[in-house]
Amino acid sequence: MSSLKEYIDKLNDPDETERIYAAEDIGYLNAADGVPPLLKRLEEERSRTVRDVIFQALIRIDADSAIEGSISLLQSDDPQIRNQAVDVLRRKEARSIPFLNSVMRDGDKNQRKLVLDALTESRACDAQEIYAAALADKDLNVVITAVENLGRMRAVEFRVQIESLLQGDSNPMLIAACMEALVGIGEESSLSAIRRCFPDLAMLPDFLLASCLKVIAVLGSAEEFAEVASLLSVRGPHLRPAILGALTLMQPRCQLSDAHEDLLQAVRAIVEDGDPPLCRYQAVRLLGFWAIHDDVYAFMVSCLSNPERLVRLGAAESLRMTGKPGFELTLAARALKETDDEVLEALRC
Amino acid sequence: MRFWRRLDVKRNPMAIISVEQIQKLGQQIYQKLGLHFDDKKIYFLKTRVAKRMAALGIDDPRDYVFMVSYADTNGAEMQALANLITTNETYMFREYDQLQAFANHCLPEVLSAKQASGDRTLRIWSAGCSSGEEPYTLAMIIQEVFPQWQSWDCKIVASDIDENMLQKVAAARYGDRSVKDVPDEYKAKYLIAEGDEYVVRRRTAALVEPIHLNLHDRMALRAMRGFDFIFCRNVLIYFDDLSRKAVVDHYYNALRPGGYVFLGHSESIGRVTTAFKLKRFEDHLVYVKE
Numbered sequence: 001m002s003s004l005k006e007y008i009d010k011l012n013d014p015d016e017t018e019r020i021y022a023a024e025d026i027g028y029l030n031a032a033d034g035v036p037p038l039l040k041r042l043e044e045e046r047s048r049t050v051r052d053v054i055f056q057a058l059i060r061i062d063a064d065s066a067i068e069g070s071i072s073l074l075q076s077d078d079p080q081i082r083n084q085a086v087d088v089l090r091r092k093e094a095r096s097i098p099f100l101n102s103v104m105r106d107g108d109k110n111q112r113k114l115v116l117d118a119l120t121e122s123r124a125c126d127a128q129e130i131y132a133a134a135l136a137d138k139d140l141n142v143v144i145t146a147v148e149n150l151g152r153m154r155a156v157e158f159r160v161q162i163e164s165l166l167q168g169d170s171n172p173m174l175i176a177a178c179m180e181a182l183v184g185i186g187e188e189s190s191l192s193a194i195r196r197c198f199p200d201l202a203m204l205p206d207f208l209l210a211s212c213l214k215v216i217a218v219l220g221s222a223e224e225f226a227e228v229a230s231l232l233s234v235r236g237p238h239l240r241p242a243i244l245g246a247l248t249l250m251q252p253r254c255q256l257s258d259a260h261e262d263l264l265q266a267v268r269a270i271v272e273d274g275d276p277p278l279c280r281y282q283a284v285r286l287l288g289f290w291a292i293h294d295d296v297y298a299f300m301v302s303c304l305s306n307p308e309r310l311v312r313l314g315a316a317e318s319l320r321m322t323g324k325p326g327f328e329l330t331l332a333a334r335a336l337k338e339t340d341d342e343v344l345e346a347l348r349c
Numbered sequence: 350m351r352f353w354r355r356l357d358v359k360r361n362p363m364a365i366i367s368v369e370q371i372q373k374l375g376q377q378i379y380q381k382l383g384l385h386f387d388d389k390k391i392y393f394l395k396t397r398v399a400k401r402m403a404a405l406g407i408d409d410p411r412d413y414v415f416m417v418s419y420a421d422t423n424g425a426e427m428q429a430l431a432n433l434i435t436t437n438e439t440y441m442f443r444e445y446d447q448l449q450a451f452a453n454h455c456l457p458e459v460l461s462a463k464q465a466s467g468d469r470t471l472r473i474w475s476a477g478c479s480s481g482e483e484p485y486t487l488a489m490i491i492q493e494v495f496p497q498w499q500s501w502d503c504k505i506v507a508s509d510i511d512e513n514m515l516q517k518v519a520a521a522r523y524g525d526r527s528v529k530d531v532p533d534e535y536k537a538k539y540l541i542a543e544g545d546e547y548v549v550r551r552r553t554a555a556l557v558e559p560i561h562l563n564l565h566d567r568m569a570l571r572a573m574r575g576f577d578f579i580f581c582r583n584v585l586i587y588f589d590d591l592s593r594k595a596v597v598d599h600y601y602n603a604l605r606p607g608g609y610v611f612l613g614h615s616e617s618i619g620r621v622t623t624a625f626k627l628k629r630f631e632d633h634l635v636y637v638k639e
Contacts, residue, residue, distance in 0.1 A: 017602050024567060024595070049601050049624040056594055080623070091591075153419055186411070214369075218411070245369050252365045278388045282368055313392045342392050349396070 008037045027057025035065040055084040089118035109139040116145040124155035151181025163193040179211040191219040217246035222254040244282040281310035288318025304334045316346035366410040397433040442530040450630040471503040477584035478507040481518030488556040508562035518559040521549035570599040583613040610636040
C-alpha cells in the first residue's frame with residue numbers, strides 16, 4: 001500500500017495524470033499532514049484539473065488545517081482559486097465559522113465579502129456574530145451580500161435590522177436587496193415598512209418597482225391588488241412580467257371573484273399580442289382566475305387554438321381549473337388537433 | 350353572468366406556482382443537477398413540481414422553493430424531483446440531434462486527425478449504458494458513416510454497475526419500444542427481426558464490449574484510458590456534487606487530447622469543472638479535452 005509520502009512525492013510528477021491521482025489519494029487518505037503539500041502544489045500548479053482535484057481533496061480532509069489553508073487562499077489573486085477556496089469553506093459548514101469570524105474582523109472588504117459567500121450553506125443562527133457585523137459593515141457590497149443571504153435563509157431574526165436599512169435615501173441596490181430579502185422572510189409587517197418609504201408605486205423607478213412588486217405579491221392585500229393592476233396601463237411593457245406575476249400570486253390570497261373590466265381588457269390584450277410568449281402565458285393564467293365567467297371562459301376556449309403554444313398551455317390549465325361541466329369534452333376535442341407534446345399533456349391530464 | 354363554482358386555487362399547486370418560482374427552481378436544478386430547462390419547459394416543470402408538492406403535503410410553492418434551495422441538506426428532495434424530470438426510458442437513437450452532431454462533426458474530426466497521425470484505433474466509452482441501446486446506436490452510426498471501420502481497431506466499451514443490465518447488453522435483444530426511433534434503413538441493415546423482438550446483427554454487436562464498472566470506484570476508473578469519446582448521458586444527475594466532480598475528472602484522464610464528452614442534451618458540466626472546452630456544433634454543445 002502506498003504511503004502518504006509517496007503520494008506527496010507524486011504531486012510533483014511531470015505527468016498530469018499522476019498528479020491528479022496523487023491529490024485524489026491524499027484526499028481519500030484524509031490525512032491532515034497532506035494539507036500543506038497540497039497547498040504548496042497549488043501555488044505552482046497550472047493544470048485546472050489538478051487544481052480541481054486538490055480542492056476536492058481539501059474538502060475530503062477532515063482537519064482544521066484544510067479550513068485554515070482555504071482561508072489563506074481567500075487572498076489569492078486568482079479568482080478560480082478564491083472561488084474554490086470559498087467552496088471548500090462552504091462545504092465545511094459550521095466548522096469553518098470560527099475561522100470565518102476572524103476574517104470578518106480582520107480581513108479587507110473583498111475577504112469579508114467572500115466570508116459571506118462561504119456562509120450560504122450555513123444557518124444564520126450559527127453565524128449571528130458575522131451577520132451582525134456584516135449588516136453594519138462600511139462596505140456596501142458586504143452589506144448587500146449579507147442582506148441577500150439572510151433573505152434566502154428566511155432569517156426572521158434579522159428582519160428588523162433589514163427593515164431599518166430601508167431608507168428613501170439609501171443606495172438603490174441596497175434597497176432592492178432589502179426588499180427581496182423581506183420577501184423571503186415573509187413577515188406581513190415588512191410591507192408597512194416598505195410602503196412608508198415608497199407610498200406611490202407609480203412613481204418608483206423600474207428596478208425598484210420590480211422588487212417592490214415581489215413584496216406586494218407575497219404580502220399585499222385586495223387593496224394593493226387594484227393598485228398593482230392599474231400599473232399595467234401606466235408602466236412600460238418590460239414591467240408586465242413583474243406586474244402579472246404579482247397579480248397571479250395575489251389573486252389566490254385575495255380571492256376576488258370579479259375583476260375590473262379595464263383589467264380584464266388589458267390582460268386579454270397581452271394574451272393576444274403581448275410578447276414575449278412567457279408574458280402571454282402569465283396573462284392567460286391570470287385571466288384564468290376569472291374563467292368562471294362566461295365571456296372569459298369563451299375567450300379561454302378560443303385561446304386553445306392560438307398559434308403560440310404557451311397561450312394554449314395556459315388556456316388548457318385555466319379551463320381545467322374552472323370545473324365547468326363539459327370542460328373535459330372541450331379539452332378532449334382540442335387534443336385531437338393538437339401536435340405539441342406538452343400541450344397534449346395539459347389537455348389530457 | 351353565470352357562475353359554476355368558486356375556483357379553489359389555494360389547494361391546487363398548479364394554479365399558484367408562479368413563473369418566477371418555476372424559474373427559481375430551474376436555477377436550483379441547474380446548480381445542483383446540471384440540468385438546464387428553458388422557458389419552453391415551464392409547464393413540464395410545473396406539473397412535476399406540483400406532484401412533489403402534493404406528495405409532501407406542501408400547499409405554498411414558496412415553501413417548496415425554499416425547501417429545495419436551502420433545507421434539502423442531504424439532497425433527497427432534489428433527487429426525488431430529478432426522478433420526475435428525467436426519463437429513465439432508454440431507446441436507440443435517443444436525442445437524435447445530438448447523435449447527428451457526433452456523426453457529422455465530432456467523429457469525422459477525430460478520425461481525420463487519427464488518420465493523419467497513422468493511428469488506426471477508435472475507442473468509445475458508453476458510461477452507465479443501462480440495457481445497451483446507446484452503445485449499439487453508436488455501433489450502427491460508426492458502420493454507417495465510417496466505411497473503413499473494418500480495417501481499424503474500433504471498440505465501444507459499454508459499462509454499467511448493474512449486472513442484470515449487462516446481461517441485456519450481451520443478449521443484444523430489444524423490444525419495439527427500444528427500436529422505435531431506429532430509421533428503417535438502419536433496422537434492415539443492423540437488426541434482425543425475431544418474432545416481436547429485434548436482435549442486433551453479430552457484426553454490429555461485436556463492436557460493443559460490456560464491462561462491469563462502478564463510477565464511484567476510483568481505482569477502476571483509473572484503468573479506463575485512451576478513449577476518443579465518452580458518452581455519459583443522463584447519468585451524472587444521480588450523483589452528488591463531489592462525486593460528480595470526481596467522475597468528470599476521471600473522464601478527463603480517460604480521454605485522449607481532442608476527445609469529446611457527450612452529456613444529456615440538458616446537462617452541463619461547466620459548473621463542475623473548467624477542464625474541458627465547450628464547443629458548439631449546430632444546436633449542440635459538447636465538451637472537448639484540448
